[in-house]
Every structure is written in structure tokens, then in C-alpha cells.
Amino acid sequence: MKISYNWLQQYISAEIHPDAAADCLTATGLEVEHLTSSGGDPKLLQQLKVGEVLTKSAHPNADRLALAKVDIGEMAPLNIVCGAPNLEAGQKVAVACVGVEIPMKDGESLTIRKSKIRGEYSEGMLCSEREIGLSEDHSGILVLPGTAKVGLPLLDVIDLETDYQFDIGLTPNRSDAMSHYGVARDLVAALRAQGKSASCKPIKSAALPGNLPSVGLSIKDGTACPRYSLLKITGVEVKDSPQWIQQSLKSIGLKSINNVVDATNFVLWEIGQPLHAFDADHVDQESIIVRKASDKEKFVTLDDKSIKLDKEDLVISDAKGPLCLAGVYGGKNSGVTQKTTSILLESAYFDATTIRKTSVRHGLRTDAAQRYEKGADPEILQFGLQRAVDILRETCPNLALEGYNFFDSGALKPTEVKLSLEYLDQLSGLSFSYATVVQILEDLDIKVLNEENGWLTLSIPMYRSDVTRPEDVIEEILRIYGFDRVSIPDRVHSSLTFQDRFQVKSWADRLAGLLNGFGYSEIMTNSISKSKHYQGLGEEDLARIVCLENSMTSELDIMRPNLIPEGLEVIAYNINRKSDNLRLFEFGYTYSKSGAAYGQRRELAIYFSSPGSLRHWSGDVSQQDFNAFKGLVDAINKNLKLSAQSMKAWSGTFAQGQEFMINKKVFLRLGEVLHEAKEQFNINQPVFVALFDIDNVLSLIDKDVPHMMSIPTTLNVHRDLTIHLEENMPYHQVSRTLSDLNIKELIHWNLVDDFRDEDKIGKALKAWTIHFVLNFGDITPSDASIDQIMQDIIQALQQKFGANIAQ
Structure with a gap:
């Protein structure tokens, strides 16, 4: 989200440097990810010339390029090749002549030279606003006023106003900060908490008359639309907005449309209240109906796209049909045009869940929808209308207010929270004064209704739907006071706690630690997968896949039935970045359905992938790689005290190998990823995989609670x-x-080794080398005791398998 420093400064009584403001906002939780300046470099603008496009002709060798003759006040016009879509003869433009250096985004610079472009000489460049640092607009070249004198430096003909843009990474709960005034409120609160003198300047606006006639309004669904305001305005003249409005919108990357649309956009970015204007002459009987759509009802959007509505979509309609997707997108037939003379101006509060589902369902992500779905402020509906009227009066001298209507379901009430000052000190580790707490709360619009015996009864503003508990209020106080001001104590007191029952998370953490010890790194992938990975499945297997009704993207459309595809994506990502010796694991859920029933299972996937024979001097080492991987799996089974009773061949969708069972339960599948599966992800090296069914493993293992043991004083043998x-x-x-x-x-x-050679060890035989680790606790072992254990092992292997000991 972009916030303009100059615009923000209009609401703050104190001057603060952009860098200091960025640091302060980040400390409050409004993380400023980037701070950029706009307005242009005076040195560069001094080198650019005002030019006039004398002629425009088609480029003979390129459809999207044009040839322009440009007069810059010198003896001969320049020939310039330009690809801007808005280039026309007669325009006054900004010209970078040969030798001028244009700074680029990556810190490099482009030196303008006379050069051939698709066979035609170009002697300069016609500049866009972004190329010369005036704004982020790169839709076409900068067109100057017709009064600009040819040949003058560009610096002499433009009003150079330096601004800064804060690019703020908002957390989903902070809809209150999705406006300049909301950001100003946090900034002022933080400055005052630091002892500085600052205040939020109130936004002045003329109140609506109290005797306006009623406008037709019918709310059919008060749950999805708890509050709705509608104002009829006549005497509207659709024209360009005042320069200050255009400049404000331009400072955050928005393009000016006309005075009506710009007024609604300005209010949205000033106070966070979405507005929508309907052409009153295109609304049947000038009466608005707020209702749920009929199933598959047709609606044509403002950009002429036809969509079929869902019965859960909320629409703004008249008696003839939908005019607007409530809180999401306007309709084609009721939008403001150059012929509009009267409008119905909407200011509403819609249910967040309803708006989000509609927005996602139809893939319509708008600024208004983002605010509604995160939780708008239901108490500023009328103020938003007042502010829009004030702005429109500047360009519409005959503007008149002809009607008004307001609906309130009564369902919205401020949340009350009780906060103990003692609990505040206990949880924060600080000792707050009463005055400091009250100041911070009031700066955040949190009202103190009552104070009694160290308890505060607080009324939370309705735009902070995320603040519902004492802990939430404490977090608000701390982020404004400053987390960096919370001192770290010299000594931390802690008590060991013991669990009397088996904890799955602790068990999984220990297993992850074991894998980390073997050099494996944990990955976390998305539970939402791509159906294209499973196109080769049969009908029965496809029927078990859980499909998403409202997927965020066209590709991520199912819940993963298997961990392997996401693991292969991670492997491919690393290989493409020259990190190809990979040891990875992931704990995750897989999902399936059977008829109307849905299920999920916990799994552990372990991956080993290395170029192996692709790089090793000795040739094929893939077998040694697999043996090493199998040794890891054996170590895990040993740790879990699992010993397979039976095994059989496993042929999966993405891998094949063996599956291992105890009591007819499959707890492990071990094998190599199929060549066809690797091809999907452009992987050309071996990938071995082990899949543990955690649910089955948990049903098989000993769940005794582990107890601490003393560290052995003797070394391992x-x-x-x-x-x-x-x-x-x-x-x-x-x-x-x-x-x-x-x-x-x-x-x-x-x-550790698997050797086969008929000449050396005999036909149909193999030589295995097994590595053993012994520990005798606090007793120093003798050679005899070690030899006795090894003899017991040898004897057991001889009796059970007829094994021979290699000499």
C-alpha cells in the first residue's frame, strides 16, 4: 500500500522527516518496506528540453513504433523513434537529447545516443513521467501544456514538488491503516508516546442538511448490509478534477479519471471509506435495492465483462436488475459518463465475509473490496458523503443535494473490553502510569468508559474489529509505546515442566531434530496444489481428490492428495539455483474424499537428491546414494522401534519402490521418483523419497513418556x-x-556397504558391512565384554540366516 508523505503531512501538526516517519511507522507495526522519492531530479530536468511534435508517421519496419519529427528550438528538428501509444502531432513533450543520462531503477544509467532502431535513426528520446522521476506513470509520454515554450529546459515549465512514498506492508488485521488519516493517527500516537508535541488535524466538512427528502432505498438483507447511506446530488458537471486532487492521486500512482470518480477515490484513500456513484438517470425510478443475487443472474461489469452471479453474491440493483456488485465492482449501465448531471452516491458498510467470497469467486480484486473484506469503519458513512460533496463543489458550482436515506440494522455495536492495569504491567514487563495508558488509548480512539480499582472499561472503535480481548489492547499499547523500549531483564526465571502424557508435537520435534542431525533441512509447502500434476490418474483416483470451489488462482485448485509434487517443486527450485545436493523433509497433511466424507492424514516425506554419477569421477554412484538414504530410513525406524513384518512392491503416482507393513498397516513407502514425474519439473538427477504414514506410525509406536537420563561418561565403541x-x-x-x-x-x-561378486564371494550371495555402535554407560568396557557382544550378534545372524563371517 502506497502512502504519500506530502498528503500524510496535511493531517499532522508536527513536521517529521520522511526517514524518521518511516522508522516510527515500522516500529508501530506498519512496516515501511520501501521509501522512495518522486518529483524529479532538478539536474536531470534542467538537461531535458521542451519539444513540439511536428509530424508523426508509421515506422516502416515496426507496427508498434512511430517516427516523429520534434522541434526543440534548434536549426533542424530531431528524428526520434517512439513507441508511446499517446504520441500525437502538435504535442509539447519532454525530450532527452543525445548525451543526456537517464537514471534507471537498478542504479545504472542510460546514455542517450544517436542510434538505429529497426533500421531508422533516432536522435533522442521522448520521456514518460517514470523515466524522469516525476511519478510511476509509464503508460505513455509526458504531455506538457500547450503554453510551454519550445527549447526551454523542462525544469522551467513544470512545478517541481518533491514527495516521498511509503510502501507499507500491512498485516491483514490493520484495515484501519488503509488510508492516509489512519496512518496519521498511528504516527501521531507514536510521536506523542515519545514525548513529542503532535496532533491529528481534524478534517473539516460541512454537515448534510437535516431536512432532505427521502430517496428510494430498500434493504433486503440486513445481515450482509448492516448500514447503508444514499445521497442524491444534482447539478453535477463531469469534468477534470482540481489540480490538487489530481496531484494527490498521482502521488500514490492513481490516474485521474474525472471529478466524480476522483472524489470517490480521494475519500477512499483519505479516510478509508469506499464510495460508489450511480448515474441517477440510469437507475429505475431512482430507487436502490440491496439484495442477494439470483442464481446465475447475469451482470455486466464496468469494463464490459459479462459474469454469472452466485446466489450468495450481494448486489445493488434497481427494479430492472443489478447495477453493481456490492462493495466489489461497478456495472456498465449505471456508471458515470460525460453526460451525467445527477448522481446517487453510495456510502455503505457490507459484511466482510460476503464481500471477500464474492471478490474471490469472480476474481475481482479492487481497493474497495480489500477494505470491506478486512473490516471498514461503519461510523463514517455520512462523513464520507460530506467529504465527497465538499470536493465536488469546487468543480460543480450548481451542485445541489436533493435527497438522502440511511439504513441501520442496529446489529453493529462497539466492543467493550475490561483491562486490568496490574495485568498490563505483568504481561508487558513494564510499569505504566495511568496517564500514559489513557493518552495512548485516547490517541487510538479507544474510549475509557470507567475506571475502578485498577480496572478500565474500554469502548473499542468499530473499525478495530481485531481488538476484542485485554491482550489485544495491551498489544496496541505496547506497539505505540514502543517494543524497543521494553528492557530485557538481566536474569530470566523459568521452571521446568514435565508432561505426564504423550505429546505428538514434541515427538515430531524430536524426529525433526534427528533428521536435522543427519543434515536434512525442513521445508514447508502449500497444502493447496495443482490439479495438472494428477492428470494421469484414473477416474477412481480422481474422484478422491478434494477440489476447491473458490480457488485463489486458476492453477491452485485442489487440496494436495500427495506430498511429493510440492517436494519436487522445491527440489527443482533449488537445482535451478545451483544447489543440487539436497536433503529435505516435510511434515504435512494430505487430503482425500470418499463420497460425501472428507479425510486428512499426517505424513512425513523425506527427499534425497544428488547429481551422483552426473559429476562423480568414478561413474555411477546412484546405488551408493540409495544405500546411504536407506541407512537414514533404517536409523529412523530404529529410533521409532519399528521393524517391518512384511513388505511388497509399491507403484505410486510419482514414485515406486517398496512398502513396509506391521500388523497389515503400511507405515513406510520407500523408493525412487519416476522419470515421468521428474520430467514434469525438469529434474534430471535421481530423487529418492521415503513416505512415513504418521497416523499409522503413531498407532504402532510405544508412547511412553521419555525420561531424562544421565550423559554417559564413557565413549561410544x-x-x-x-x-x-x-x-x-x-x-x-x-x-x-x-x-x-x-x-x-x-x-x-x-x-554401510553392499558388495556383490560371484568370483570372490560366490554365486547368489552378497557381502554386507554393518556398522555397530556400543555404549556401556558409566562402566569402562573391557575387550572381552565388547567381543562377547559381537559374538552374540554373529551367533544370532548365523542361526537365523546362515550368515558367514567374511575373513
Whole structure:
């Protein structure tokens, strides 16, 4: 959101430098992401010349370019190639001649040279406002007044007014700050909290007469439209706005349309109240009806687009049909034109949820909709009308107010909150004086209704729908007082707490810590996915996908049934940025439906991807990569005390491999992403994936609450053992046998090598090297005790699998 410094300064009694204002606003929670200046560099404007376009002709080699002869007061006119859509003969324009340097956005500069453009010489450049720093307007070249004298420096013919723009990143709850006056209110409150003298200047406006005739108004849905004001104005002359209005709108990147539209836009950005003007002559019987639309009712928007309405859409209509999508978009047939002489001016408060659903449903994102859906101020409807009337009177001397009507359902009431001053001090860690608290609250329009025994009864302004609890009020006080003024104590007192029951989050955090220890990074992806990833599914599988009725974009239209596509997007994103040795994991939900029932499951996806043989000197190392990845999965199973009872082939949509089961429950799927799936994301290196079904895992694991143990005083003992086994022997059976030994000193083991060679170890055999880690707690182990444990392991493997020990 852009806020103009010069416009903002009109409502503040104290002078404050733009940099200081930006810092102060950021400290209050209105983060100024960028601070830019406009108005132009005088040195540059001095070098630019006023020129007159003598002729305009088509470029022989380019449809979108034109050839212009431009007089700049010298002996011969310049030939300039220009692509601006608004270029016409007879215009006075800003000309950058050969040798002038035009600053660019990236800090570089463009030096104008005589050059050929599509085969035609160009001896300069006709400038837009953005190119010379006057504004962000780049829709066409800057057209100067006809009185500008050819050959003069541009600096001599324009009023150079330097301004600054605050680009504020608003949080969704701060609709009250979506206007210049709202930002001024926070800035003044923060300045006063710092002990500086400042106040908000009141906006003066003439009140509406109290004896106006009633205008036709019928509200059919008081829930979706709790308040509505309608004012009939005659004597309207549609023309250009006053220069100060045009300049104000231009300072925030808005283009002037006409005096009526500009007045509504100005009020929107001044106080945050959306207004809408209907041509009264195009409203049947000059009577407005606010109602829900009929299902599939047709409506033509202001930009001539036909849409079918939903029965939940709120419309402003007359007896003939919809005139406007309430709070979202105007209609074609009732808009203000050059022939308009009387208008019906709307100032309303609409239900936030209704407006947001309509806006998203039809893809119509407007400034008005953004304010309504975040929560507008229902108490300034009439003031918004008054302000618009004041502005219109400047250009419409015969303007008259001919009628007024107001509807109030009575449902909107200010929220009351009780705040304990003791609780304020306790939660903030500060000791506030009563005077400081009251000053901050009053500066934020929060009224103190009563004070008794350290308790304040507060009335919250209705434009702050997010402030409903004492904690919310405390946050408001602290952000104005300054979070940076809250001192950090020298000593922090804390007590250890113990949980007597199993905590899923703590368990997941420990599992994430284990993965971090193996060098894996956690990712978080969107639960909303793209249906195009699942186009190859059969009808039965497609029927289980949860589709979104009102998707934010045309692509993100389903709830993800699988974690892998989003994981592959992250992998592709990193590979494209030269980070291709990837170890990633994600905890997330997948979604499905069965008939009318919807379900979700918790999953853990682990990814390993490396260029492998694409770069390694020794050739194909993908098998070693997979063994390393499998070793990680085994370590996780060991940590979770899971040992598969059976396994079978897994062929999924995006990957294939093996799935592992306990009690016929699949708890793990392990394999490699399919080539076709990788092609979708332009990935040309191996990607291995492990999918843990967390819901099934939680039903299988021991949920004993972990207890603290003393740190062992002896070092771990490491041993490697190489055994010969049958070639088709699965590792999970070997791992389960080791786990069943219940050797307390054996704390970890993993497969480190898989060797196969008929000449050296025999036909249909393989040699596995398994790494063992032993720890004996506080006892220093003897060689004999270590050897005894290894002998027990060897004996078990020999008896169970007929394993031979490699010599």
C-alpha cells in the first residue's frame, strides 16, 4: 500500500522527516518496506528540453513504433523513434537529447545516443513521467501544456514538488491503516508516546442538511448490509478534477479519471471509506435495492465483462436488475459518463465475509473490496458523503443535494473490553502510569468508559474489529509505546515442566531434530496444489481428490492428495539455483474424499537428491546414494522401534519402490521418483523419497513418556562386521533380528556397504558391512565384554540366516 508523505503531512501538526516517519511507522507495526522519492531530479530536468511534435508517421519496419519529427528550438528538428501509444502531432513533450543520462531503477544509467532502431535513426528520446522521476506513470509520454515554450529546459515549465512514498506492508488485521488519516493517527500516537508535541488535524466538512427528502432505498438483507447511506446530488458537471486532487492521486500512482470518480477515490484513500456513484438517470425510478443475487443472474461489469452471479453474491440493483456488485465492482449501465448531471452516491458498510467470497469467486480484486473484506469503519458513512460533496463543489458550482436515506440494522455495536492495569504491567514487563495508558488509548480512539480499582472499561472503535480481548489492547499499547523500549531483564526465571502424557508435537520435534542431525533441512509447502500434476490418474483416483470451489488462482485448485509434487517443486527450485545436493523433509497433511466424507492424514516425506554419477569421477554412484538414504530410513525406524513384518512392491503416482507393513498397516513407502514425474519439473538427477504414514506410525509406536537420563561418561565403541548372505535377503529382517536381541549396550547400527561378486564371494550371495555402535554407560568396557557382544550378534545372524563371517 502506497502512502504519500506530502498528503500524510496535511493531517499532522508536527513536521517529521520522511526517514524518521518511516522508522516510527515500522516500529508501530506498519512496516515501511520501501521509501522512495518522486518529483524529479532538478539536474536531470534542467538537461531535458521542451519539444513540439511536428509530424508523426508509421515506422516502416515496426507496427508498434512511430517516427516523429520534434522541434526543440534548434536549426533542424530531431528524428526520434517512439513507441508511446499517446504520441500525437502538435504535442509539447519532454525530450532527452543525445548525451543526456537517464537514471534507471537498478542504479545504472542510460546514455542517450544517436542510434538505429529497426533500421531508422533516432536522435533522442521522448520521456514518460517514470523515466524522469516525476511519478510511476509509464503508460505513455509526458504531455506538457500547450503554453510551454519550445527549447526551454523542462525544469522551467513544470512545478517541481518533491514527495516521498511509503510502501507499507500491512498485516491483514490493520484495515484501519488503509488510508492516509489512519496512518496519521498511528504516527501521531507514536510521536506523542515519545514525548513529542503532535496532533491529528481534524478534517473539516460541512454537515448534510437535516431536512432532505427521502430517496428510494430498500434493504433486503440486513445481515450482509448492516448500514447503508444514499445521497442524491444534482447539478453535477463531469469534468477534470482540481489540480490538487489530481496531484494527490498521482502521488500514490492513481490516474485521474474525472471529478466524480476522483472524489470517490480521494475519500477512499483519505479516510478509508469506499464510495460508489450511480448515474441517477440510469437507475429505475431512482430507487436502490440491496439484495442477494439470483442464481446465475447475469451482470455486466464496468469494463464490459459479462459474469454469472452466485446466489450468495450481494448486489445493488434497481427494479430492472443489478447495477453493481456490492462493495466489489461497478456495472456498465449505471456508471458515470460525460453526460451525467445527477448522481446517487453510495456510502455503505457490507459484511466482510460476503464481500471477500464474492471478490474471490469472480476474481475481482479492487481497493474497495480489500477494505470491506478486512473490516471498514461503519461510523463514517455520512462523513464520507460530506467529504465527497465538499470536493465536488469546487468543480460543480450548481451542485445541489436533493435527497438522502440511511439504513441501520442496529446489529453493529462497539466492543467493550475490561483491562486490568496490574495485568498490563505483568504481561508487558513494564510499569505504566495511568496517564500514559489513557493518552495512548485516547490517541487510538479507544474510549475509557470507567475506571475502578485498577480496572478500565474500554469502548473499542468499530473499525478495530481485531481488538476484542485485554491482550489485544495491551498489544496496541505496547506497539505505540514502543517494543524497543521494553528492557530485557538481566536474569530470566523459568521452571521446568514435565508432561505426564504423550505429546505428538514434541515427538515430531524430536524426529525433526534427528533428521536435522543427519543434515536434512525442513521445508514447508502449500497444502493447496495443482490439479495438472494428477492428470494421469484414473477416474477412481480422481474422484478422491478434494477440489476447491473458490480457488485463489486458476492453477491452485485442489487440496494436495500427495506430498511429493510440492517436494519436487522445491527440489527443482533449488537445482535451478545451483544447489543440487539436497536433503529435505516435510511434515504435512494430505487430503482425500470418499463420497460425501472428507479425510486428512499426517505424513512425513523425506527427499534425497544428488547429481551422483552426473559429476562423480568414478561413474555411477546412484546405488551408493540409495544405500546411504536407506541407512537414514533404517536409523529412523530404529529410533521409532519399528521393524517391518512384511513388505511388497509399491507403484505410486510419482514414485515406486517398496512398502513396509506391521500388523497389515503400511507405515513406510520407500523408493525412487519416476522419470515421468521428474520430467514434469525438469529434474534430471535421481530423487529418492521415503513416505512415513504418521497416523499409522503413531498407532504402532510405544508412547511412553521419555525420561531424562544421565550423559554417559564413557565413549561410544564402534565396530564393523562383514557377513555373507543370500542375495535376496531383505535388510529389514536382519535389522529386526538385531533389535530382538535386546542388547542394551547396542545403541545403533546401520548398513554401510553392499558388495556383490560371484568370483570372490560366490554365486547368489552378497557381502554386507554393518556398522555397530556400543555404549556401556558409566562402566569402562573391557575387550572381552565388547567381543562377547559381537559374538552374540554373529551367533544370532548365523542361526537365523546362515550368515558367514567374511575373513
